[in-house]
Amino acid sequence: MKKQWMIMILLFVLAGCSSKVESNATQSEGLEVEVISNPENATLLEPVEIIASITHSGTSVGEGTDIFFEIIKKDGPVIGTVTPEKVSDGKYQIKTIFDEEGTYEFISHVTLGPEHVMPVYEMKVSP
Template identity: 30%
Template sequence: MKKTIFAIFMAFIFLAGCGQTSEDHTSGKKEEAPAPIDAVIELPEKGEPNAEVAIAVTVSQGKKPVEDASEVKFEIWKEGKKDASEKVEAKHSENGKYTITYTFLEDGLYHVQSHVTARDMHTMPTETIQIGKVEEGLHEHSEDAAEEGHHHHGEVEIQLEKPEVIKAKGQTPLAVLLEKDDSPLTDARVRLEITQQGSNPAWVDMEEATDGEYKSDYQFPSGGTYTITIHVQNDAGLHEHTEVEVTVE
C-alpha cells in the first residue's frame, strides 16, 4: 500500500514539473529577427565638371542611425563605362551619415552606388547625377539597360535568367550565367541576396550546373518588387556583385 501511495505521489510531482516546464516554454518570447539596414544616398541632381560635389549616404536600422558600419564605399562610373568605375572609401560623420567629396572631370551622366556593409547585412542603392551637358535620351537609355539584368563588372559578365512571369509562393527557377574573357567562369561561389523593402534578406546558394551556369530555385513569399543582389567570388580573389530588380505577381 505504501509503495502504491509513493508511486502516485511521484507521478504527481512529475506531471506538475512537466506542466511548469511547458508553461515556461510557452511564456518565453520568440526572438525577433533584426530589422534590415536602409541606406539613402544624398547628392544633387546636377553638377559641373572640375567642381567638388558632396556625396553622402545615411544608414539606418529600424529608424535608428547606424554609426558602426563595417564598410561604406561609393562606386562611381560614367554611363556606359562601368568597367572603369572608381571606388572611394567614405568617412563617418554623424547620425548614421557617411560622406565623400568627389570631382567629376567630364560632362555626362554618372552613376553613384554606395556599398554598405553593417551588422552582417549589405545593401547597394544607386543614384545618378548629371554633370554639365548630357546627351538627350541618355538617361532613359541607362534605365532600360539596367532593367535587362545583364551587367558587366570588371572582367566578369553577369547575367540573371528568370521566367518572364514570376508567381509568389511557387518554386521559381533562377540561373546566373558568368563569363570572363569571353569564356564561361567556372568554380565560382555564387549567392543570391534577395530582399524586399522592409524585410530581412534571404540568402540562396547556387550550384554550378554546367560550365559558367549556376542554378537554384527560390520561393518568393509574396507579390511585389524584389531586389536580387548577385554575389560572385572565387579562390583567385574575385569578388563582384550586381543588382537586378524583379517583379513578383
C-alpha cells in the first residue's frame, strides 16, 4: 500500500513538472517587460522611481496583468516584495528611498494569462 502511494505521488510530481515545462516554453511569446529607474542610479536618502513598461505583442497591456517586484540587496538579504502602482496602461511604478549603499536587484514578476516573465533590473545606490 505504501509503495502505491509513493508511485502516485511520483506521478503527480512528474505531471506537474511536465506542465511547467510547457508553460515556460510560451512565457516570452509576446509578453515583454522593460524596467527602468529615474534616476538611473540612486543616491542615499534621495527618492527614486522604478518603472515597469509591459507590452504584449507590441501593445501596452491594460487589465489582467499581475505584477510585483522582489527587491534583493546583491550579495545580501531579500528586502521584500512590493506591488507597484498602475500609472497608465502598461506602466507600473514604485517610489522608494534607500538608506544603505550597495547594488540592488529588482526582479519584476509579471503574469498575463498563461505567460510569466521575470526580468531583473540592477541599480547602484551610492552616497
